[in-house]
Amino acid sequence: MPIVSAQNLSFSYELRDEEGNVAEHIDALKGVNLDILAGSFVTILGANGSGKSTFAKQLNALLVPTGGTVFVDGMNTADESHLLDVRKTAGMVFQNPDNQMIASNVEEEIAFGPENLGVEPDDIWRRVDMALAAVGMNAYRKTSPNKLSGGQKQRIAIAGIVAMEPKCIVLDEPTAMLDPGGRREVIRTLHELNEKRHVTIILITHYMEEVVDADYCFVMHQGELVMSGTPREIFSDVETMRRLSLDVPQVTEVAYELQQAGVPLPDGILTSEELTKALTAVRDGGDPAAAVEGCRRAK
Ligand code: ADP
Ligand code: MG
Numbered sequence: 001m002p003i004v005s006a007q008n009l010s011f012s013y014e015l016r017d018e019e020g021n022v023a024e025h026i027d028a029l030k031g032v033n034l035d036i037l038a039g040s041f042v043t044i045l046g047a048n049g050s051g052k053s054t055f056a057k058q059l060n061a062l063l064v065p066t067g068g069t070v071f072v073d074g075m076n077t078a079d080e081s082h083l084l085d086v087r088k089t090a091g092m093v094f095q096n097p098d099n100q101m102i103a104s105n106v107e108e109e110i111a112f113g114p115e116n117l118g119v120e121p122d123d124i125w126r127r128v129d130m131a132l133a134a135v136g137m138n139a140y141r142k143t144s145p146n147k148l149s150g151g152q153k154q155r156i157a158i159a160g161i162v163a164m165e166p167k168c169i170v171l172d173e174p175t176a177m178l179d180p181g182g183r184r185e186v187i188r189t190l191h192e193l194n195e196k197r198h199v200t201i202i203l204i205t206h207y208m209e210e211v212v213d214a215d216y217c218f219v220m221h222q223g224e225l226v227m228s229g230t231p232r233e234i235f236s237d238v239e240t241m242r243r244l245s246l247d248v249p250q251v252t253e254v255a256y257e258l259q260q261a262g263v264p265l266p267d268g269i270l271t272s273e274e275l276t277k278a279l280t281a282v283r284d285g286g287d288p289a290a291a292v293e294g295c296r297r298a299k
Contacts, residue, residue: 002035003073003168003200004059004090009033010067011054028054030223031068036216038073038167041194041201043211043231046220047245052204055220056172059202060090073167088117091161093171097153101145106137106156109145113164124163131159134197135189151182155189162193168200169193175207183207208235208249212270219244236268251275266292 011029014022028051036042046052057063058070061077073089075082091113103109110131114124132138135155145153154174161169171190175183187210193199203210211217217234219227221244227234235241235248238256248256255269255278263282266289269275274292281291 003038004036005071008068040215042216043214044204050220051223090168091166095173097157107141127163131163135159150178151185170202172204232268
């Protein structure tokens with residue numbers, strides 16, 4: 001069973017005039033069908049305004065569909081009797097960690113989530129320990145959150161969600177405010193949570209480099225799901241990505257330009273290692289596709 005299943009999901013925002021009458025509808029999601037497998041690491045891409053945040057908010061019932069259905073771990077998010085269970089299953093992390101911090105030190109900050117869920121005190125501290133370890137922030141448990149770097153704050157925000165032991169974490173551009181070092185910290189933490197604790201990760205991002213290592217990728221455009229596939233499948237289609245005003249990873253772009261210029265490179269090169277192997281093969285009169293394939297198998 002998928003952990004998330006959106007079936008013909010539509011959502012419209014209602015804009016009201018001064019009298020409170022509906023003046024306008026904005027169709028933010030239009031008939032989206034997708035399944036996300038439990039334990040997978042998926043990313044959602046799309047230009048500004050394509051509906052990514054609106055979609056994310058459906059997954060813990062901050063918003064409920066105006067058409068179609070969303071199931072989270074088999075629960076219909078529109079069924080109010082499931083609200084708490086849906087929120088326990090799918091935790092949300094937002095862009096700006098500052099807006100998410102309220103406690104005077106890190107461990108209290110992390111304890112806040114499970115406390116709110118009514119978890120027993122002994123179990124709360126077990127969860128805080130577990131969550132601190134999971135994000136590699138043990139040494140900072142007594143530190144005030146406002147003394148932390150952006151990347152560290154975001155890892156604490158993630159730990160706060162981890163302490164609620166969700167099956168799934170939805171992150172809406174969690175690295176947008178961070179420097180490259182902070183971004184790497186956060187993404188590494190997410191991959192560890194996914195690999196070691198089998199938490200499903202749903203990551204909305206603008207950074208193509210953060211997509212490369214995902215299991216699967218969805219692309220939104222004007223409220224519709226327009227592409228889905230492995231990162232390699234998505235990035236193989238440079239033309240479509242450009243048409244959707246989306247970037248591809250720099251290495252993929254370079255490989256594409258070389259290909260256009262007549263260098264016989266295979267589609268969907270994702271790493272500099274693959275590009276190097278392929279170019280070496282071209283230089284030595286070998287088979288570049290086989291060289292890239294060898295690179296992938298070695299992983
Ligand atoms: P993204 O996260 O991909 O940038 P959003 O889900 O935020 O996209 O927005 C999708 C569409 O819904 C956009 O047209 C946006 O202007 C509109 N929208 C988003 N939030 C609101 C809101 N609270 N009220 C009205 N319209 C909104
Ligand atoms: Mg958004």
